[in-house]
Amino acid sequence: MNQLSIPAYAKINLTLDVLGKRPDGYHEVEMIMQSIELHDQIILKERKEKGIKISCNHPLVPQDEGNLAYRAAELLIKEYGIEKGIEIKIIKNIPVAAGLAGGSTDAAGVLKGLNELWGLGISRDELMKFGARLGADIPFCILGGTAIARGIGTDLTPISPLPEMELVLVKPGIDISTKEIYSKYKPELVKRKPDLRKMQEAIECRDLEGVKRNLVNVLEDITLYYYPQVAETKKIMENLGTYPVLMSGSGPTLFAIIDSKREADEYAMKLKDRVMGQVIRTRTRSECL
Ligand SMILES: C[C@](O)(CO)[C@H](O)COP(=O)(O)OP(=O)(O)OC[C@H]1O[C@@H](n2ccc(N)nc2=O)[C@H](O)[C@@H]1O
Numbered sequence: 001m002n003q004l005s006i007p008a009y010a011k012i013n014l015t016l017d018v019l020g021k022r023p024d025g026y027h028e029v030e031m032i033m034q035s036i037e038l039h040d041q042i043i044l045k046e047r048k049e050k051g052i053k054i055s056c057n058h059p060l061v062p063q064d065e066g067n068l069a070y071r072a073a074e075l076l077i078k079e080y081g082i083e084k085g086i087e088i089k090i091i092k093n094i095p096v097a098a099g100l101a102g103g104s105t106d107a108a109g110v111l112k113g114l115n116e117l118w119g120l121g122i123s124r125d126e127l128m129k130f131g132a133r134l135g136a137d138i139p140f141c142i143l144g145g146t147a148i149a150r151g152i153g154t155d156l157t158p159i160s161p162l163p164e165m166e167l168v169l170v171k172p173g174i175d176i177s178t179k180e181i182y183s184k185y186k187p188e189l190v191k192r193k194p195d196l197r198k199m200q201e202a203i204e205c206r207d208l209e210g211v212k213r214n215l216v217n218v219l220e221d222i223t224l225y226y227y228p229q230v231a232e233t234k235k236i237m238e239n240l241g242t243y244p245v246l247m248s249g250s251g252p253t254l255f256a257i258i259d260s261k262r263e264a265d266e267y268a269m270k271l272k273d274r275v276m277g278q279v280i281r282t283r284t285r286s287e288c289l
Pocket residue numbers: 013016025026027028029099101104134135136137138151152153178179182183249250
């Protein structure tokens with residue numbers, strides 16, 4: 001019986017701007033997205049019997065059709081009239097409801113994995129279009145690397161890879177829904193808008209200081225305003241080091257960018273004693289998949 005095991009990488013947003021609201025309620029965004037090494041593992045096993053079986057080792061992740069990875073498999077099975085069944089096992093390492101695209105990357109992994117397992121021959125662009133039908137972050141999770149995202153986040157332009165950078169992530173002990181943060185978005189709450197062109201230039205010139213200077217996410221102002229414990233965690237992170245700290249996506253995960261492995265290890269150790277929440281040591285992931 002055919003079987004496949006693939007990593008599904010998380011993302012962070014190096015910049016995130018909201019340009020406006022569309023009639024369908026979604027927001028027009030402009031952002032630079034970056035894959036990171038932190039990943040879930042997706043194990044796909046073909047079954048003789050039709051249907052989708054899904055399991056995950058995390059108690060908060062749905063183990064039925066509520067799982068985005070389930071919906072990704074269902075979409076391909078319907079579109080391609082597949083007669084076989086599939087068992088999906090997700091080993092969760094990415095914090096849930098964290099702003100790291102955990103569910104989206106699992107769905108992306110299933111789309112890529114089933115395309116390979118069943119030899120469907122779907123092009124990457126076509127696979128990204130399937131992904132966009134399920135969620136705004138999924139096309140980027142299929143593409144990987146470093147990319148500018150526009151529209152609702154699904155119009156992607158790959159840019160030159162960011163040099164590998166060390167990261168320390170802190171997921172404060174609360175879960176935040178993306179929908180809630182977008183619904184609370186108000187331009188009056190935004191303190192600083194990102195400069196996409198400057199960030200792109202810094203990435204392309206491998207100017208690490210420029211990258212650090214241009215880390216801006218307008219949703220951070222919204223989440224910090226409504227969730228003081230996230231603002232408090234950010235303060236602790238900033239006071240414990242000289243590293244820039246930014247929230248990823250709609251939060252609440254915060255990340256610090258650090259030059260050396262040793263400094264990052266030390267910083268993570270210090271944070272473990274001082275913050276309420278999960279501390280994760282990882283790094284950016286430069287190559288496109
Ligand atoms: C915050 C980010 O993670 C940054 O990468 C994304 O913009 C969110 O992507 P996502 O979680 O895949 O989003 P979806 O699952 O498609 O949408 C969840 C909810 O977020 C809101 N949403 C999402 C994307 C977007 N451009 N505008 C929105 O207003 C919508 O209310 C939507 O119902």
